[in-house]
Amino acid sequence: MVTQSQAPDVVRVGRVGKAVRVLVAVAGIGLLINGSVRASDDAWPFGPMSQYAMSVPDDAKIDYTRVSAVTDAGTTVDVPLNIEGAGVARAEIEARAGEIVKDPSLLQQVADGWARKHPDQPKYVKLELIRDTTQLVKGKVEGPPTSQVLATWEVRR
Amino acid sequence: MKIANWFTPTIALARIAWLRTVLYLFVILDMHAFVRDTRDKGEHPGLYEPLLLARLLDLPKPSVANTTILYVVLIVACLIGATNYFPRVAGWIVAPAFTWWVLIGMSDGKVDHDHLALVIALWVLPTVKAGSRGITSYGDQTRSEAAGWAIRCIQICVIATYFLSAVAKLRSAGWVLSWPGSAVLTWAIVRRPHPVGEWLLHYPWVLHVMQWVGIIGEFCSPVILWLKGRWQLFGALFFLGFHAANTAILLIHFLPTVVCWLAFAPLERIAPWFQARRSDRDAGKAEDQAEHGRQAEQEAGA
Incomplete structure (x- = not known):
């Protein structure tokens, strides 16, 4: 149990834990960028955010x-x-x-x-x-x- | 190392506890209000067209049996997770189950783009080891890098939803900035007729201003990740206003993304604030009582 105090405790993650977390985050960002630049909706949840993304001409x-x-x-x-x-x-x-x-x-x-x-x-x-x-x-x-x-x-x- | 630390700030475990409660309850709402046709698809899989992830994992075609089991499992796990008792076990059940639920819901030719932050939030929340259980977890001020990483992931996904939609607007025009000057909102309103929007059809210049404000906001959104305090709040309010406008004009609410903005909020301060208020009131009450006591003594002495 942790009680509240003026200087709360800090729980750090180990070196491996931190490395894995950073790698997962970076890989996730990479998947998102890949999705936006070249994938389609099929790649959900890493597909492009293409809702209402098209340019509609003035004489459409x-x-x-x-x-x-x-x-x-x-x-x-x-x-x-x-x-x-x-x-x-x-x-x-x-x-x-x-x-x-x-x-x-x-x-x-x-x-x-x-x-x-x-x-x-x-x-x-x-x-x-x-x-x-x-x-x-x-x-x-x-x-x-x-x-x-x-x-x-x-x-x- | 500095970059690594940016991904793992130390954040109080209380914020995770609040997010667990809010997001697991939101999932239950979502299943009934937003992605609500998953069980219908189990009954009538006629238009089912599995998305990439479902094909990669070779997930079975939706049926009455598997969607009903999925429904019950999700409700039970969400209710348990929301209490902050056994939040990790419940969370590791909710994450894949809800991902599958949404995958089925979107496997009919139309994919919505408002679920990224929520789905990722469900996958990162169970990675955080809770320091305390149940009600005490809402006040747990222990700062944790694991908690910070989970929060950061949710924040990145919220911002990515906006930034990447600006990227998609460039891409669909062949990497040219033609979207904000185009008739896209007119097109959207004609296809989703609704009084506020239809009134705006008479003023295309207003729609163009809105398109410019929208795309500039989306492009600048990553800045919010580095803003602090009041400025970050302004950034959040801008996008909440953006969603309010979209809801008014097109009835598109994006609530599954909106709820994830809570990852930016210092929710860990709620319990101390509440306690301080209560102890102030108690102190006030004690003073009042002392005052009454003195008056009574004086009256008695008179």
Whole structure:
């Protein structure tokens, strides 16, 4: 037990302990620098800190991917792409958009996720992967977005 | 030797005790509020795409069984670690378990960048041998180089989160400084619509000022490692303000990094401060009582 006093004790680490600690820290810094300079997100936790790191030109087209659903109640709704909604995050859908276009059956799990989490709500019968595009002109938003259907999936029961 | 000593300053063990409690409880919050889809991924591993670390270690695909066990083990180990009883055993369980938890959570095509400092903190905390257990550990003023190393590692990771994001901004533009003058915040707001952000869309120059302030702050962030006292506090407040602004505009909070700023705070002073306050109050009370006593004597004598 250590009691408090005016001059608290100092516990030092041995030479080997210190050398190992310094080496581990330096190696960790090296991994971080390597990640930032040449690796991708795949190298987590030593990947680049690339959130919002891209330079967006003043005349860019801004894409926003969403999933629209026709329900068995005959309504058309925007699927809430989060864990509480359909159990899939928008970022996951965006990251896999190319795969979904090739294989629209991947959308089935969106319908399954919704049905599982909201058993008392209308079921999805048809899903559409839609891309909204907003045009920038001189760095400012110009007009409402245009929409394009990328993939369609008739939900399996 | 001087450089080696920079990595191992002597810091009171009490700071480690406070960090253990706060960070292990934060992990429980994190599992429910932030990286909260790990168990869902166990049920539906359809989009599972293992990251490098998971492939290197050949970790099994998430299933209901392994994610449920992981969940229970993490909750129990975090609760034990947070008490500062058996903090090292609990800590050596939490570190790999939470790393795996986050690895699964981020194995779906999207990786978040706010967990570096927290994950590394969990790996370095159990390397520190505790001098005392339980409640007394919060007041343990024994200064330790092992504690200092752990604290330094967390601090470096907090700062790296900012500095390296400035590096990433240069890299993505082909090592040119075009990011702060670009429409990146406009792009971000269009994709994350939210009233404060949408209002700012009308004023692109404000967004450009914010981008410049952000990237200059990120580039200068390593200075904070060498600042002391009040100046270090200003540095920390700048970045907490930065996160508050990001939260207001984009609803991006970075709390797992924010909580690790506590590694810079002199938490070891909390217990002595509290004791001093209590003994002041006790002394004050004793004086009051003495005063009352004298009054009573005088009244009795009158």
